Amino acid sequence: MTKLHADYYADSMTQVRTTIVLNEQIAESTFRLRVEAAPIAANAVPGQFVMIRMAGINAPLIGRALAIYDILDNDQGEPTYVDVIYLRKGALTTPLSSASVGTPIDLWGPLGNGFSNRDCQTLIMAVGGIGQTPMLLLGREALGDQTFGVQNRASGWAQNAEIIYGARNANLLAGVDDFRKAGFEVTLCTDDGSLGQQALVPDVLKERLTEIQDLSTVRVVTCGPEIMMEKVAQLCESMGVDCQVSMETPMACGIGICFSCVAKVNQDDGEWDYKRTCVEGPIFDACKICWD
Incomplete structure (x- = not known):
């Protein structure tokens, strides 16, 4: 079993007690919450998350x-x-x-490993349900509009950013205007055709x-x-396309203690092992995930 590198752990997280600045409904049963948490905002990179409790x-x-959706300046x-x-x-x-x-x-973070910032010409974000939440920051970084983390990791590593966003119906689509403004x-695409194409995200991506x-x-x-x-991972593997997934495995602690969020991940030796989504993810190369 591969030993975890120290960077996988939550050593750099900060626990903050703060107050709600904004809490508004933006779609059916979907809300946007804003809190003041400068230590987390300054350290977070796209794809990381926070743990929240009242x-x-x-x-x-x-x-x-x-998932951290947005970071705003004072x-x-x-x-x-x-x-x-x-x-x-x-x-x-x-x-x-x-x-x-x-x-x-109360919230603690930033947690998890975040997306890589590997160079490409076109970044395509294929998302469904509530899976759009980690993508706003990633796309902004890719286009060079924003830098993140204490070290200001490299940005501007893509020429174009596209998002294919699907939901059951139009009322569940949240943040669309934010993506366009970015x-x-x-x-x-929607399952019922109430907005956009009546199609599934993997099919639209394939096209x-x-x-x-x-x-x-x-x-x-x-x-x-x-x-x-x-299906997105299988499609990308079959077409030889670089793909990362952000796993949404339910978590209890968020810091690697409880082992409630494990995912089956392929190893370099051809075997698979359980990896904790909270500290070794939530971002994984798609070809590494055992989906069965």
């Missing part, structure tokens, strides 16, 4: 893992605010959805990839329902 409330006792141009997007459906997110500005919130080419002559210039990243990610 301060002083013990039901649920554990936090909820949410008036002095310093990274200060962290945005997440969440669905109202559980013991934490239901009361959170009605929490007012000023409500105390300069992404946006393709929408798009067949239009590109040199697939070595393309990177695909994907997040969403596991069956969708599996």
Whole structure:
């Protein structure tokens, strides 16, 4: 078994007790939450996440893992605010959805490994459901519009950024205007055809990839329902396209202690092993995931 590198662990995370700055509904059962958390905002890179719980409330006792959707500066141009997007459906997110500005919130992060910033000509983000949440920062970095992390890791590593975004119906699509304002080419698809194409994300991606002559210039990243990610991963592998997945395995601790978020990952020796999504992910090369 490969030993974990120290960087995989949550050594650089910060725990912050702060208050809600913004909590607004942006789609059906979908909300955007903003908190002031400068230590997290300054250190986070695209694809990382935070654990959140409502301060002083013990039901649920554990936090909820949410991808970092956006990072905003204060008036002095310093990274200060962290945005997440969440669905109202559980013991934490239901009361959170009605929490007012000023409500105390505990969060810790940034957690996870984040997407790589490998050079490409075209970055295609294939997402479904709530899987669009880690993509806004990644696309901005790819286009060179924003840099992230204490070391200001390299940005401007793609010429174009596209997002293929699918949901069951139009009412569930969230953040579309943000993607367009960021300069992404946006393709929408819905199961019922209520907006965009009536199609599934992997099918739309396949059509798009067949239009590109040199697939070595393309990177695909994907997040969403596991069956969708599996099909995207299989498609990219069959076409020789570089692909990373952001796994949405349920987490309890977020820091590698509880082993509740393991995924089966192929090793270099041909065998597979369990890897903790919270500390060795959530980003993995798609060809490494055992989907069965």
